[in-house]
Amino acid sequence: MKHTSPALEAKTLKVLFLSQRFLYPMDTGGKLRTGKMLEKLSRIFEITLVSNVESPKDDVYLGEVKNLCHQFQPVPWKEVKKYTPLFYLRLFRQMFSRYPVSVLNDYSRELEDQLHDLLERESFDLVICDFVQSSLNFRQIKNYKTLLFQHNVESMIVHRHVKTNTNPVIKFFWWLQYLKMYRYERRMCRAFDGVVAVSELDRESMQTQYGAPRAFTIPTGVDTEYLAPWDGEPEADSLIFVGSMDWLPNEDAILFFAQYILPRIRQVIPGVKLSVVGRNPSPHLRQQLADEPAIELAGWVDDVRPYIARHAVYIVPLRIGGDAN
Structure with a gap:
């Protein structure tokens, strides 16, 4: 071909x-x-x-x-x-x-x-x-x-x-x-x-x-035209994570955040919420977060930009990932 x-x-x-x-x-x-x-x-x-x-x-x-x-x-x-x-x-x-x-x-x-x-x-x-x-x-x-x-x-x-x-x-x-x-x-x-x-x-x-x-x-680049900031105000007290959820370091990051970091934020901001955007969240991840109403597992989406634009803070709670600084 x-x-x-x-x-x-x-x-x-x-x-x-x-x-x-x-x-x-x-x-x-x-x-x-x-x-x-x-x-x-x-x-x-x-x-x-x-x-x-x-x-x-x-x-x-x-x-x-x-x-x-x-x-x-x-x-x-x-x-x-x-x-x-x-x-x-x-x-x-x-x-x-x-x-x-x-x-x-x-x-x-x-x-x-x-x-x-x-x-x-x-x-x-x-x-x-x-x-x-x-x-x-x-x-x-x-x-x-x-x-x-x-x-x-x-x-x-x-x-x-x-x-x-x-x-x-x-x-x-x-x-x-x-x-x-x-x-x-x-x-x-x-x-x-x-x-x-x-x-x-x-x-x-x-x-x-x-x-x-x-x-x-060769540093990883960002398409600044495609990912240009959108107009409009983000939702208050909203967090977002974007990543492939079938990659174990990303799953570990969200579980770690939910168990150890989110409760501490909630003490200061009771209405805080997190959207997790990314393909193929595992059954284990869904089960662990089933009783956590503040976390939405959005899964795969056609376009991540509207999700990023409407959230106030982007989080990267990785413990296991590489050093792509």
């Missing part, structure tokens, strides 16, 4: 880019960062994008991929739904691997084969892997310049799961995952020719603690 961008009249660099996750809809921080960068880079470079595509869920967005690349190579897959019996069975089996669970989740033989087929048929100047979790698909790639896009120092996030979790069984699980992820991430930082970080803190960590020989910083 090929899309030709009219902006690609002068090709200066031919790039093979792996984004294991299909980038539409852009409803997570990672998708937004990668998608918006590709929108700009595709005007300068000739980009071939490889991604998993789940039909029919993703089919409606396929026409938009032309905004990101010159050529798109979809690889069919079906994601295992979280918190199902199959999800837990797979998790149990993955625990005995030397690789972290998140790395195994982003690997597939079909994806790896697609990369090799493209490298055999065409010549590329640079091969890019988006997220360290997807880098197992690069294990056989030799004799090409490679670049790893890091959205976090992933083992740091896993280590924060260890520090914040109080359940001894779950804490032990995260500790094992931390050891595996630290070793794996350190090896990948050294294996790629270059590593891109989202902040100076992450770049310094990747060089000094993970041994990346060449690390660079």
